[in-house]
Amino acid sequence: MRTHTCLECGAVLKHYDFVSRSVRTQNRNSNIVKIERFKCPVCKHIHRVLPDDLYPYKQYSAEIINGVLDGSITSDTLEYEDYPCEATMHRWLNEFH
Ligand SMILES: [Zn+2]
Known part of the structure; x- marks a missing residue:
């Protein structure tokens, strides 16, 4: 089992709970993931x-x-109808490059 440390103070974190979240994938599908x-x-x-x-x-x-x-x-890639908006894509490009 992995341990995780607090980003604020460095202490070892303890399990709290699980939350479900919907994650969008291509073709307008979405997956529910447990976080x-x-x-x-x-x-x-x-x-x-x-x-x-x-x-x-x-x-x-x-x-x-x-x-x-x-x-x-x-934004011209039609198969990804759910593509992120231009501003979001630019933000990713700026952050990853
Ligand atoms: Zn802490």
Whole structure:
């Protein structure tokens, strides 16, 4: 089992609960993923731990984010009707490059 440390104070986090979240994938599908939350015993912050295949970008899947970053998905890519808006894609490109 992995241990997670608090980003605020460095203490080892304790399991708190699970929350469900809808993650958008291509073709307007969405997956429900379970996200485990941890609570810091020292500073009481609640931290979410994302599954490894998710970037911390809310409702978009890693597959779509990677497509944007490598240029295979743009606002003209029709098969991705749910593509992120231009501003979101620009933000990803700025942050990852
Ligand atoms: Zn803490």
